[in-house]
Amino acid sequence: MSVLSIERLSYSYPGAARSALRDVSLELSAGELVVLAGASGSGKSTLLRAISGLVPHFHGGEITGRLVVAGLDTRAHGPSELAFAVGTLFQDPETQVVMGTVRAELAFPLENRGESAPAIARGVEETALALGIGHLLDRSTNELSGGELQRVALGAALAGRPALVVLDEPTSQLDPVAGDELISLLRRLNEDADTTIVLAEHRLERCLPAADRVIAMIDGEIGCDAAPPEFLRWAASGAPELQTPGARLLAGVGLRPAVGVKPARAALRELGLLPSPPEAPEPGEATAGGPAPGRSARGRRRRRRDSGPAPALALRSVWHELPDGPAILRACSLELAPGEHVALMGRNGAGKSTLMRHAAGLMRPTRGKVHSAGRVALLLQNPTDYLVHETVAAEASSRSLATVGLSDPAFAPRNPRDLSGGERQRLALAIVLDDPEDPPAVVCLDEPTRGMDRRRKGELAELLAAMPAAVLVATHDPEFVASFADRVVLLADGAPIADGPAAEILSGGTYFATETARILGGAGGALQPEQGIAVLDTTLRAEVIAG
C-alpha cells in the first residue's frame, strides 16, 4: 500500500532563481524506513517540507506536479490537515516544543485532532512509554536538555500515530550515544507500528544499517533510489562525497561496499584481511583510549610542561558550580601547546561548552584558574549570533575574509543572513579572528559541524589545519575529529576522563570512534579510510610473504 506518492514534483521558493526540487517522482510503501541523503542545498529539507505540506502552503513559491500523502493531495490539503497523516520533526527542537510541560506537549496534537479526553490521556501515556520519556511527563519543557527536548519533539510528532514520519537531521545536535539511541528508536517504531519513516541525514554511516532504502538528492533531483548496498555502489562513482567511510575503506582494497560495521568486518575476515586487534594490555599498562587520564595523561602533561614552550592555554583545577545547582566543571585541568589542534568530545551536558566559555573568559571559574598566552577567539554554536551588519564586507576585514576563503568580491555586498550555513560559519570565524594587532593564541570552536555535509566539513578541517594558533574544537563527530585533531580530550561529568593522541582515543571505543577504527578494531590506530587501506595493504603484503 502506498503511503506517499510523488509525481513529477518541481518547486521554487518565492524569488528564487533556480528550482529547489526538479521533476521528483517516488512512491513509498507502508513500513519502509528511507534515508534521504544529499549534500547541503540538494533539496532534502524542501522535499520533507513538501511532504508535510509546508511547501507550498507555508513557504509560498511555485509548484508543479502532484504529491499525495495517505490519500490527501497536498494541493488541496494544508499542513494542518496533513498533520493527521504525517508527523514532522525538524532539526532544532527548541522551536518545535510549544507547550510548557512535556505532558501538554504530547497532548497538543491529539487535542488539535479533537480526540476525546480518555484517548488523549492514553495517547500521551503510550507515546511517553514508547520513547522512554515517562519520567519527564510532568517536567517543564524549559528544563530539558537538548537530547530530551528532541525526544519530546519526536513524541509530539508521533503522538497522533501518523502513517508517515519525516525527520530532518534529528541527530545533528545529539551526541553519538543519543544519536544512536534515536536511530534505534526509529527502527523499533518502524518495525512495531509499521510506520513509514523518511530520515534526512548527513552522517550516513550512522543510519544506513537501519535503512531499507536510500534516496539520494542531487541539485533538487533524485540521483539514486535504491537499497543501501546498491546506493553505496552508486555513490562510489555518482557521488563520492556520500560514500560512508566504511565503503571507502572496502573500495580501497577492491571489495564491494558493505552497509555497517559488522558486514564490513565479515567481508574483510572472509579474505583474511581483518587485522588482529591490539593485544590486551598487561595489568597496570595504559590502554588505548582507556584510562589515559590517570598517570599517563598527567605524566604527558608534566613532560609537556617541563620540556615545551609555555602553553597557549592552561586550565588549572577549574570548577564551575551553579548557585543552588550542580557542578558543571569539576577540577578540570587542560593544557594546549602553541599550534596544537585538540578535539574536545563527550556526551551532551559533559561540560564542553562551559569549558570553552571559561577558556575565552566569558565565564569566571568558581574555583581554579585559566591562563592563556594571548587572545582566545571563540566561535559559539550558532554562527548567526555573530552577524549584525547589513553586508559581509561590514562584518570583517578583507584580510580576515580571505583567511576563511570568503575573498570573492561577490560575497562583499551580500547580506550575511543570506549566506549558506557553511558560509555563515566561515564568516563568523572571520569575525572572531579579525584583529590584525592581536592575533589569537587560541581558537575555540563549539560544535562547528552541526548540519554540515562531508565536503564542508573537509573544507573546515583544511582551514583549521592551516591555522598557526592552537585550536580547540568541541564536537560529537569522530570522523571530523580524525581529519584535523592531533589530540583528543574526552570529557565526562565536568572533567577529562581520557586525554591522548587522536589515533589512541578514537580507535579504542565504540561511540567515540570512527567507522574505520570500529571496522578494523583499532588496528594500527587507523582512523580514516586512507589510513585503514594502508593498514590492510600491510596485512595483505605480510600474508603474501608468509604464503
Place this chain on the structure above:
Amino acid sequence: MSYRRLASPLHAARAGAGCAYCLALACAALLADHPIELGAVAVAIAGAGLAAGVGRELRRAALFALPLAVAITVVNALVARDGLTVLVRLGQLPVLGHTDVTLEATVYGAVLGLRALALILCGALYTAAVDPDEVLRLFRRVSFRSALTATLATRMVPVLVRDARRLGDAQRCRPGRPPSRVALIRAASTGVLDRALDVAAALEVRGYGSAHRPPRATRPWSRHDVAFAAAAAAILVLSIASRVAGVAPFHAYPSLHAPAGLGVLGLGVALIACALGPFADRRGIGR
C-alpha cells in the same frame, strides 16, 4: 521565574483550585485596609510560598517588591497633604511646594506599599506553583487561540532570554569595537522573527490550523483540590464579611484610626489559618 512541579499540596491541587486560592488571597489583600489584616494576608502568602517549596521564588519577588513598597510609602508621605500629626516640616521644596510629612500620610503610604508587596508575592506564588498549561487549558474551551497565544508567550520568554544571552556572548567574542546598538537591535529583531517563523511552522505540522475545541477533561476531585477550593472560599468569605461587619476599621485621615482589638487580631489569625490549613495534609502530593 517559572512553574516547576514540586511535591507540595498546592502543586498537587488542580489548576482551578490553585487559581482560586491565589485569587482569593489577592482579593483579601485588595479588600483589607487595616495594617494588621493586611500584614496577616502578606504573612499568609509568604507562609503558603514556604509551605509550597517556592520560598526562593517569593524571596526573589520580594527583593523587587520591597523597594517598590518603600518608594510608595515615601512618595505618599511627601505628596499627601492630609493628616494632622506632623512628623517633619520640610518647608518649601522644588516641585512639591510646602511639604509637611505627617504620620497619617506615612502610615497610609505604608499600607499601600504593603498591599503592593502582598499582591506581588501573590503573583509570584501563582507563577511558581500553579501549572500554566492546565490554567490555559481551562480557558481554551472559551477562547482557544487566545489561550494558545498566551501559552506560546509563556514558553517563548525563556527561549528568547536564552537567545539574547547567546547574542550577548557572541558580541563579547568579537574583537575590536563593539557594533552599534542599532545593529544589535536589528540583529535581535531578525532573530526573533526567525524564531517566530519556526514556531509557526511547528504549530502547523502539529495540526494547529485545523484545531478543534479541546474536550472537557473529567478528573476526580482530590483531597488537595477540595482543601484549596475550600480555603479560597473561606478567605473570600472572611474578607468580605469582615469588611461588611466593620471588624477591622481603618482610616488614615484626618487622624489615624486603626484599633488593634481582639476582632482584628482574630481576623488575622483566621486568615492565616485558612491560608495555611490545606498544607497540613501532605498525603499524595508527589507525582
